[in-house]
Amino acid sequence: MLKQFFIICSGSDTDILEACSKGEQNKYAGIGATVFFTAVMAFIAASYALYTVFDNLFIAIGFGVVWGLLIFNLDRYIVSTIKKTGHLTDELLQASPRIILAVIIAIVISKPLELKIFEKEINQVLLEQKNELTLANKNQIAEQFTPNIEGLNNDITTLQQQIDTKEAEVNQLYDTYIAEAEGTAGSKLLGKGPVYKEKRDKHDALLAELQLLKAENKAKITATETQIATLKSDYENQIETTQPIINNFDGLMARVNALGKLPWLPSFFIFLLFLAIETSPIFAKLLSSKSAYDFKLEDQETAIKTNxxxxxxxxxxxxxxxxxxxxxxxxxxxxxxxxxxxxxxxxxxxxxxxxxxxxxxxxxxx
Incomplete structure:
Protein backbone atom coordinates (compact mmCIF):
# COMPACT_ATOMS: atom_id res chain seq x y z
CA MET A 1 0.00 0.00 0.00
CA LEU A 2 2.87 2.38 0.84
CA LYS A 3 4.49 1.62 -2.49
CA GLN A 4 1.23 2.36 -4.31
CA PHE A 5 0.91 5.64 -2.42
CA PHE A 6 4.40 6.75 -3.46
CA ILE A 7 3.67 5.79 -7.07
CA ILE A 8 0.62 8.07 -6.94
CA CYS A 9 2.86 10.81 -5.48
CA SER A 10 5.19 10.48 -8.47
CA GLY A 11 2.39 11.55 -10.84
CA SER A 12 2.87 8.53 -13.10
CA ASP A 13 0.13 6.53 -14.80
CA THR A 14 -0.65 3.71 -12.39
CA ASP A 15 -2.41 1.62 -15.05
CA ILE A 16 0.68 1.63 -17.25
CA LEU A 17 3.02 0.96 -14.33
CA GLU A 18 1.01 -2.12 -13.33
CA ALA A 19 2.00 -3.68 -16.65
CA CYS A 20 5.69 -2.83 -16.09
CA SER A 21 8.38 -4.65 -14.14
CA LYS A 22 8.88 -4.38 -10.36
CA GLY A 23 12.08 -2.44 -10.92
CA GLU A 24 10.23 0.16 -12.96
CA GLN A 25 7.59 0.42 -10.24
CA ASN A 26 10.25 0.79 -7.55
CA LYS A 27 11.92 3.59 -9.52
CA TYR A 28 8.75 5.65 -9.65
CA ALA A 29 7.93 4.80 -6.05
CA GLY A 30 11.32 6.29 -5.10
CA ILE A 31 10.58 9.44 -7.10
CA GLY A 32 7.18 9.71 -5.42
CA ALA A 33 8.74 9.26 -1.97
CA THR A 34 11.12 12.16 -2.69
CA VAL A 35 8.18 14.32 -3.74
CA PHE A 36 6.25 13.38 -0.60
CA PHE A 37 9.06 14.00 1.88
CA THR A 38 9.90 17.29 0.20
CA ALA A 39 6.31 18.35 0.87
CA VAL A 40 6.69 17.22 4.50
CA MET A 41 9.82 19.38 4.87
CA ALA A 42 7.95 22.27 3.28
CA PHE A 43 5.15 21.82 5.83
CA ILE A 44 7.62 21.89 8.74
CA ALA A 45 9.47 24.92 7.35
CA ALA A 46 6.31 26.92 6.65
CA SER A 47 4.80 26.06 10.05
CA TYR A 48 7.89 27.28 11.89
CA ALA A 49 8.17 30.44 9.79
CA LEU A 50 4.52 31.34 10.32
CA TYR A 51 4.74 30.51 14.03
CA THR A 52 7.42 33.19 14.37
CA VAL A 53 5.04 35.63 12.66
CA PHE A 54 1.68 34.83 14.28
CA ASP A 55 2.90 33.19 17.50
CA ASN A 56 -0.09 30.84 17.25
CA LEU A 57 0.41 27.10 16.85
CA PHE A 58 -2.94 26.33 15.19
CA ILE A 59 -2.65 29.12 12.61
CA ALA A 60 0.94 28.08 11.85
CA ILE A 61 -0.03 24.41 11.37
CA GLY A 62 -3.03 25.37 9.20
CA PHE A 63 -0.96 27.51 6.86
CA GLY A 64 1.81 24.90 6.96
CA VAL A 65 -0.57 22.20 5.70
CA VAL A 66 -1.73 24.46 2.85
CA TRP A 67 1.87 25.27 1.90
CA GLY A 68 2.93 21.62 2.08
CA LEU A 69 0.06 20.59 -0.20
CA LEU A 70 0.96 23.37 -2.62
CA ILE A 71 4.60 22.25 -2.80
CA PHE A 72 3.48 18.63 -3.15
CA ASN A 73 1.22 19.53 -6.07
CA LEU A 74 3.93 21.61 -7.76
CA ASP A 75 6.59 18.89 -7.41
CA ARG A 76 4.20 16.21 -8.60
CA TYR A 77 3.30 18.35 -11.61
CA ILE A 78 6.97 19.08 -12.39
CA VAL A 79 7.96 15.40 -12.32
CA SER A 80 4.91 14.14 -14.21
CA THR A 81 5.30 16.62 -17.08
CA ILE A 82 8.89 15.65 -17.94
CA LYS A 83 8.70 13.30 -20.91
CA LYS A 84 11.55 11.05 -22.03
CA THR A 85 12.32 11.77 -25.71
CA GLY A 86 15.67 10.02 -25.96
CA HIS A 87 17.46 13.33 -26.68
CA LEU A 88 19.18 14.83 -23.64
CA THR A 89 19.29 18.35 -25.10
CA ASP A 90 15.55 18.40 -25.75
CA GLU A 91 14.87 16.99 -22.30
CA LEU A 92 17.08 19.65 -20.65
CA LEU A 93 15.28 22.43 -22.53
CA GLN A 94 11.97 20.90 -21.52
CA ALA A 95 13.05 20.65 -17.86
CA SER A 96 14.82 24.04 -17.55
CA PRO A 97 11.73 26.02 -16.40
CA ARG A 98 10.93 23.25 -13.95
CA ILE A 99 14.50 23.27 -12.60
CA ILE A 100 14.29 27.04 -12.05
CA LEU A 101 11.01 26.56 -10.20
CA ALA A 102 12.61 23.79 -8.13
CA VAL A 103 15.47 26.13 -7.15
CA ILE A 104 12.96 28.76 -5.98
CA ILE A 105 11.05 26.16 -3.97
CA ALA A 106 14.30 24.92 -2.39
CA ILE A 107 15.18 28.46 -1.28
CA VAL A 108 11.71 29.00 0.22
CA ILE A 109 11.83 25.67 2.07
CA SER A 110 15.41 25.90 3.36
CA LYS A 111 15.31 29.44 4.77
CA PRO A 112 12.84 28.81 7.66
CA LEU A 113 14.68 25.63 8.62
CA GLU A 114 17.96 27.54 8.66
CA LEU A 115 16.30 29.98 11.07
CA LYS A 116 15.44 27.06 13.37
CA ILE A 117 18.80 25.31 13.07
CA PHE A 118 20.77 28.48 13.86
CA GLU A 119 18.22 29.78 16.37
CA LYS A 120 20.73 30.22 19.24
CA GLU A 121 23.21 32.12 17.11
CA ILE A 122 20.41 34.27 15.69
CA ASN A 123 19.18 35.04 19.22
CA GLN A 124 22.68 36.23 20.13
CA VAL A 125 22.78 38.54 17.12
CA LEU A 126 19.29 39.83 17.93
CA LEU A 127 20.33 40.45 21.56
CA GLU A 128 23.26 42.58 20.41
CA GLN A 129 20.99 44.47 18.03
CA LYS A 130 18.41 45.00 20.77
CA ASN A 131 21.10 46.40 23.09
CA GLU A 132 22.27 48.77 20.38
CA LEU A 133 18.68 49.81 19.69
CA THR A 134 18.06 50.35 23.41
CA LEU A 135 21.08 52.65 23.74
CA ALA A 136 20.18 54.49 20.55
CA ASN A 137 16.58 54.86 21.74
CA LYS A 138 17.68 56.30 25.08
CA ASN A 139 20.01 58.74 23.35
CA GLN A 140 17.30 59.87 20.93
CA ILE A 141 14.80 60.39 23.74
CA ALA A 142 17.45 62.15 25.84
CA GLU A 143 18.03 64.60 23.00
CA GLN A 144 14.40 65.69 23.43
CA PHE A 145 14.67 66.28 27.21
CA THR A 146 18.34 67.05 27.95
CA PRO A 147 18.37 70.65 26.58
CA ASN A 148 15.35 71.59 28.70
CA ILE A 149 16.78 69.94 31.81
CA GLU A 150 20.17 71.59 31.31
CA GLY A 151 18.48 74.96 30.80
CA LEU A 152 16.54 74.56 34.03
CA ASN A 153 19.70 73.50 35.90
CA ASN A 154 21.43 76.61 34.59
CA ASP A 155 18.52 78.67 35.91
CA ILE A 156 18.95 77.09 39.34
CA THR A 157 22.69 77.77 39.25
CA THR A 158 22.03 81.40 38.33
CA LEU A 159 19.52 81.82 41.17
CA GLN A 160 21.94 80.24 43.66
CA GLN A 161 24.78 82.45 42.44
CA GLN A 162 22.62 85.50 43.05
CA ILE A 163 22.11 84.35 46.64
CA ASP A 164 25.80 83.57 47.10
CA THR A 165 26.84 86.97 45.70
CA LYS A 166 24.41 88.85 47.93
CA GLU A 167 25.47 86.73 50.92
CA ALA A 168 29.13 87.51 50.25
CA GLU A 169 28.32 91.24 50.21
CA VAL A 170 26.44 90.93 53.54
CA ASN A 171 29.34 89.04 55.13
CA GLN A 172 31.78 91.66 53.90
CA LEU A 173 29.67 94.45 55.48
CA TYR A 174 29.44 92.42 58.69
CA ASP A 175 33.22 92.13 58.86
CA THR A 176 33.51 95.88 58.16
CA TYR A 177 31.23 97.06 60.97
CA ILE A 178 32.75 94.55 63.44
CA ALA A 179 36.23 95.79 62.59
CA GLU A 180 34.95 99.37 63.09
CA ALA A 181 33.64 98.43 66.53
CA GLU A 182 36.91 96.79 67.48
CA GLY A 183 38.93 99.72 66.11
CA THR A 184 41.02 97.51 63.85
CA ALA A 185 39.88 99.18 60.62
CA GLY A 186 38.04 102.23 59.35
CA SER A 187 38.30 105.14 61.82
CA LYS A 188 40.52 103.07 64.19
CA LEU A 189 38.34 104.24 67.12
CA LEU A 190 37.30 101.59 69.60
CA GLY A 191 33.59 101.47 70.33
CA LYS A 192 30.26 101.85 68.56
CA GLY A 193 30.40 105.33 67.20
CA PRO A 194 28.53 107.03 64.34
CA VAL A 195 30.64 105.32 61.70
CA TYR A 196 29.88 101.95 63.27
CA LYS A 197 26.16 102.76 63.26
CA GLU A 198 26.24 103.79 59.61
CA LYS A 199 28.00 100.62 58.58
CA ARG A 200 25.70 98.52 60.76
CA ASP A 201 22.61 100.06 59.16
CA LYS A 202 24.00 99.42 55.70
CA HIS A 203 24.68 95.80 56.67
CA ASP A 204 21.18 95.34 58.11
CA ALA A 205 19.55 96.75 54.99
CA LEU A 206 21.55 94.45 52.74
CA LEU A 207 20.79 91.52 55.07
CA ALA A 208 17.08 92.19 54.68
CA GLU A 209 17.53 92.22 50.90
CA LEU A 210 19.42 88.92 51.20
CA GLN A 211 16.63 87.31 53.17
CA LEU A 212 14.03 88.50 50.66
CA LEU A 213 16.20 87.29 47.75
CA LYS A 214 16.65 83.92 49.43
CA ALA A 215 12.91 83.51 49.88
CA GLU A 216 12.16 84.47 46.24
CA ASN A 217 14.98 82.41 44.72
CA LYS A 218 14.26 79.37 46.90
CA ALA A 219 10.67 79.40 45.63
CA LYS A 220 11.92 79.69 42.03
CA ILE A 221 14.47 76.91 42.61
CA THR A 222 11.77 74.65 44.07
CA ALA A 223 9.48 75.27 41.08
CA THR A 224 12.36 74.66 38.67
CA GLU A 225 13.33 71.43 40.44
CA THR A 226 9.69 70.31 40.12
CA GLN A 227 9.87 70.94 36.36
CA ILE A 228 13.11 68.97 36.18
CA ALA A 229 11.55 66.06 38.09
CA THR A 230 8.56 66.12 35.72
CA LEU A 231 10.83 66.06 32.67
CA LYS A 232 12.86 63.17 34.11
CA SER A 233 9.65 61.28 34.84
CA ASP A 234 8.43 61.86 31.26
CA TYR A 235 11.82 60.67 30.02
CA GLU A 236 11.57 57.42 32.01
CA ASN A 237 7.95 56.89 30.94
CA GLN A 238 8.83 57.30 27.27
CA ILE A 239 11.67 54.80 27.62
CA GLU A 240 9.33 52.31 29.32
CA THR A 241 6.75 52.84 26.55
CA THR A 242 9.18 52.29 23.67
CA GLN A 243 11.21 49.47 25.22
CA PRO A 244 8.59 46.73 24.53
CA ILE A 245 8.83 47.55 20.82
CA ILE A 246 12.56 46.88 20.97
CA ASN A 247 12.05 43.76 23.07
CA ASN A 248 9.69 42.39 20.38
CA PHE A 249 12.27 42.97 17.65
CA ASP A 250 12.51 39.28 16.80
CA GLY A 251 10.06 38.80 13.93
CA LEU A 252 10.65 36.87 10.73
CA MET A 253 12.36 39.69 8.84
CA ALA A 254 14.60 40.50 11.81
CA ARG A 255 15.63 36.85 12.06
CA VAL A 256 16.33 36.61 8.33
CA ASN A 257 18.53 39.72 8.54
CA ALA A 258 20.27 38.31 11.61
CA LEU A 259 20.89 35.06 9.72
CA GLY A 260 22.56 37.12 6.99
CA LYS A 261 25.09 38.40 9.53
CA LEU A 262 26.23 34.84 10.35
CA PRO A 263 28.85 32.98 8.26
CA TRP A 264 27.30 32.12 4.89
CA LEU A 265 28.89 28.69 4.35
CA PRO A 266 26.69 26.59 6.72
CA SER A 267 23.53 28.18 5.34
CA PHE A 268 24.76 27.59 1.80
CA PHE A 269 25.30 23.88 2.43
CA ILE A 270 21.81 23.56 3.93
CA PHE A 271 20.43 25.26 0.81
CA LEU A 272 22.39 22.85 -1.39
CA LEU A 273 20.92 19.94 0.57
CA PHE A 274 17.35 21.06 -0.07
CA LEU A 275 18.18 21.93 -3.65
CA ALA A 276 19.45 18.40 -4.16
CA ILE A 277 16.30 16.96 -2.55
CA GLU A 278 14.02 19.20 -4.61
CA THR A 279 15.73 18.58 -7.96
CA SER A 280 16.55 14.89 -7.44
CA PRO A 281 13.27 13.61 -8.97
CA ILE A 282 13.82 15.80 -12.03
CA PHE A 283 17.43 14.71 -12.57
CA ALA A 284 16.49 11.10 -11.81
CA LYS A 285 14.13 11.19 -14.79
CA LEU A 286 16.61 13.11 -16.97
CA LEU A 287 19.56 10.81 -16.27
CA SER A 288 17.63 7.54 -16.49
CA SER A 289 17.40 5.82 -19.84
CA LYS A 290 14.13 5.48 -21.70
CA SER A 291 12.39 2.59 -19.99
CA ALA A 292 9.35 0.38 -20.50
CA TYR A 293 7.05 2.87 -18.82
CA ASP A 294 8.18 5.66 -21.17
CA PHE A 295 7.67 3.46 -24.23
CA LYS A 296 4.21 2.37 -23.09
CA LEU A 297 3.24 5.96 -22.28
CA GLU A 298 4.53 7.15 -25.66
CA ASP A 299 2.64 4.33 -27.38
CA GLN A 300 -0.58 5.32 -25.62
CA GLU A 301 -0.16 9.02 -26.40
CA THR A 302 0.78 8.44 -30.05
CA ALA A 303 -2.18 6.08 -30.47
CA ILE A 304 -4.54 8.76 -29.23
CA LYS A 305 -2.79 11.37 -31.38
CA THR A 306 -3.05 9.13 -34.46
CA ASN A 307 -6.73 8.44 -33.84
Missing part, protein backbone atom coordinates in the same frame (compact mmCIF):
# COMPACT_ATOMS: atom_id res chain seq x y z
CA UNK A 308 -7.45 12.15 -33.45
CA UNK A 309 -5.61 12.97 -36.67
CA UNK A 310 -7.44 10.22 -38.54
CA UNK A 311 -10.81 11.47 -37.34
CA UNK A 312 -9.88 15.00 -38.30
CA UNK A 313 -8.76 13.97 -41.81
CA UNK A 314 -11.92 11.89 -42.30
CA UNK A 315 -14.14 14.81 -41.32
CA UNK A 316 -12.27 17.11 -43.68
CA UNK A 317 -12.57 14.58 -46.55
CA UNK A 318 -16.28 14.09 -45.80
CA UNK A 319 -16.86 17.85 -45.82
CA UNK A 320 -14.94 18.24 -49.07
CA UNK A 321 -16.95 15.42 -50.70
CA UNK A 322 -20.21 16.92 -49.47
CA UNK A 323 -19.30 20.27 -51.05
CA UNK A 324 -18.53 18.57 -54.40
CA UNK A 325 -21.82 16.61 -54.39
CA UNK A 326 -23.85 19.72 -53.56
CA UNK A 327 -22.17 21.64 -56.39
CA UNK A 328 -23.06 18.91 -58.89
CA UNK A 329 -26.67 18.72 -57.68
CA UNK A 330 -27.25 22.47 -57.94
CA UNK A 331 -25.56 22.58 -61.38
CA UNK A 332 -27.94 19.89 -62.66
CA UNK A 333 -31.01 21.61 -61.20
CA UNK A 334 -29.97 24.92 -62.73
CA UNK A 335 -30.54 23.51 -66.26
CA UNK A 336 -34.08 22.15 -65.64
CA UNK A 337 -36.87 24.13 -67.45
CA UNK A 338 -39.63 22.74 -65.24
CA UNK A 339 -38.05 24.22 -62.08
CA UNK A 340 -37.51 27.52 -63.92
CA UNK A 341 -41.19 27.71 -65.02
CA UNK A 342 -42.45 26.89 -61.51
CA UNK A 343 -40.24 29.46 -59.82
CA UNK A 344 -41.21 32.10 -62.46
CA UNK A 345 -44.88 31.48 -61.72
CA UNK A 346 -44.44 31.84 -57.97
CA UNK A 347 -42.38 35.00 -58.40
CA UNK A 348 -45.15 36.54 -60.56
CA UNK A 349 -47.78 35.74 -57.86
CA UNK A 350 -45.59 37.28 -55.18
CA UNK A 351 -45.13 40.50 -57.15
CA UNK A 352 -48.90 40.72 -57.75
CA UNK A 353 -49.59 40.37 -54.05
CA UNK A 354 -47.08 43.12 -53.31
CA UNK A 355 -48.70 45.45 -55.89
CA UNK A 356 -52.19 44.82 -54.46
CA UNK A 357 -50.98 45.48 -50.91
CA UNK A 358 -49.34 48.75 -51.96
CA UNK A 359 -52.49 49.89 -53.79
CA UNK A 360 -54.67 49.16 -50.77
CA UNK A 361 -52.34 51.06 -48.49
CA UNK A 362 -52.39 54.12 -50.77
CA UNK A 363 -56.19 54.00 -51.07
CA UNK A 364 -56.65 53.85 -47.30
CA UNK A 365 -54.38 56.89 -46.91
CA UNK A 366 -56.92 59.03 -48.88
Missing amino acids: VLQNKNQREALLKTDYAINDRIYNDIEKEDELYTYKRKKTRELMQLQADAFFKHQKDAF
